[in-house]
Amino acid sequence: MKFVDKVTLKIKAGNGGPGGSSFRREKYVPLGGPDGGDGGKGGDVIFMAKPNLQTLMDLDMRRHIKAENGTKGGKKDQYGAKGQDFIVDVPCGTMIFNTDGDLIADLQNNGDRFLAAKGGKGGLGNARFSTSVNRSPRYAQPGMPGDEVVLTMELRLIAEVGLVGLPNAGKSTLLKALTRANPKIADYPFTTLYPNLGVLKTEDREVVLADIPGLIEGASEGLGLGLEFLRHIDRTRLLVHLVAASFEDPKQSWKDYQTVCSELKKSDLDIQSKPVIVVLTKIDIIIEEQKEAIQAEFVAHGVVILPISSFTREGLSELIPDILAK
Numbered sequence: 611m612k613f614v615d616k617v618t619l620k621i622k623a624g625n626g627g628p629g630g631s632s633f634r635r636e637k638y639v640p641l642g643g644p645d646g647g648d649g650g651k652g653g654d655v656i657f658m659a660k661p662n663l664q665t666l667m668d669l670d671m672r673r674h675i676k677a678e679n680g681t682k683g684g685k686k687d688q689y690g691a692k693g694q695d696f697i698v699d700v701p702c703g704t705m706i707f708n709t710d711g712d713l714i715a716d717l718q719n720n721g722d723r724f725l726a727a728k729g730g731k732g733g734l735g736n737a738r739f740s741t742s743v744n745r746s747p748r749y750a751q752p753g754m755p756g757d758e759v760v761l762t763m764e765l766r767l768i769a770e771v772g773l774v775g776l777p778n779a780g781k782s783t784l785l786k787a788l789t790r791a792n793p794k795i796a797d798y799p800f801t802t803l804y805p806n807l808g809v810l811k812t813e814d815r816e817v818v819l820a821d822i823p824g825l826i827e828g829a830s831e832g833l834g835l836g837l838e839f840l841r842h843i844d845r846t847r848l849l850v851h852l853v854a855a856s857f858e859d860p861k862q863s864w865k866d867y868q869t870v871c872s873e874l875k876k877s878d879l880d881i882q883s884k885p886v887i888v889v890l891t892k893i894d895i896i897i898e899e900q901k902e903a904i905q906a907e908f909v910a911h912g913v914v915i916l917p918i919s920s921f922t923r924e925g926l927s928e929l930i931p932d933i934l935a936k
């Protein structure tokens with residue numbers, strides 16, 4: 611599946627139908643008055659948030675979106691038909707920007723709607739223009755054009771908790787251990803190419819976790835998969851920063867942690883002011899003394915690190931309440 615989280619589209623609402631111009635024709639009435647009806651209104655283009663979508667892929671394939679035009683007003687004062695609205699389904703968490711880059715809509719919840727382009731009004735039929743001095747006007751109004759806009763849709767997934775760390779830190783494995791999500795996991799970097807969501811369920815709460823692609827040194831300059839994906843954790847209330855245990859050098863884990871922190875700092879988004887739980891992963895591959903040495907390295911820098919293993923589930927019973935509490 612292609613993950614598309616940014617799309618720019620040309621959007622056109624329907625034009626109003628022109629007003630009709632006609633005259634009544636009745637038996638025994640030689641000069642019937644004007645009876646052209648009004649044109650129908652053009653269809654609107656409306657965006658609507660839907661819960662079962664996770665990407666903007668469908669929109670990416672469209673590029674142009676156009677609602678139906680209204681039809682012409684008819685004889686005998688009949689209104690033209692209204693053009694059909696075009697409803698564009700988007701995932702919850704879709705933000706809509708105009709060409710100046712201003713945020714004009716933020717569709718967070720299922721059913722949230724945004725009128726992106728308003729259909730043009732139908733023109734008035736000639737029946738409307740009859741006056742005491744001109745009882746048989748031929749003039750009818752043209753329909754008004756529908757709005758035409760260029761909008762950019764950006765998806766920012768709605769998750770409470772974001773998992774960050776270097777590639778291979780074990781983010782996807784932890785997501786799998788805590789939720790029913792089934793992300794791809796492998797022992798090479800950049801296994802995760804697009805964000806995965808999972809729901810951590812406890813007795814009385816459901817917390818959505820987002821696993822994003824790994825960050826590397828230089829991500830802020832576009833290396834690896836860059837910092838683009840940080841958008842998806844922009845709205846989280848908490849980060850879980852995963853650092854893999856190193857059995858060669860306790861200082862390596864600290865260096866890894868620093869690398870990710872300094873890339874997060876370079877993001878334009880306000881990621882680093884969020885509360886963080888720092889987690890030491892894969893402790894099943896090291897012995898007790900190594901674990902203590904790594905913890906000591908972090909404590910020396912004033913950082914508390916919680917040791918866990920997604921394989922043996924050690925430490926998860928401390929991590930889960932921490933995630934709920936922070």
Ligand SMILES: Nc1nc2c(ncn2[C@@H]2O[C@H](COP(=O)(O)OP(=O)(O)OP(=O)(O)O)[C@@H](O)[C@H]2O)c(=O)[nH]1
Nearest residue numbers: 777778779780781782783796797800801802824920
């Ligand atoms: N021994 C051990 N291996 C683990 C643990 N957690 C993850 N791994 C392994 O580490 C490798 C990377 O795990 P992933 O979960 O794919 O890592 P990631 O952080 O999602 O990596 P990217 O998606 O590339 O950023 C895989 O081979 C996992 O099986 C753990 O608790 N113990």
Ligand SMILES: [Mg+2]
Nearest residue numbers: 781782801802
């Ligand atoms: Mg991954």
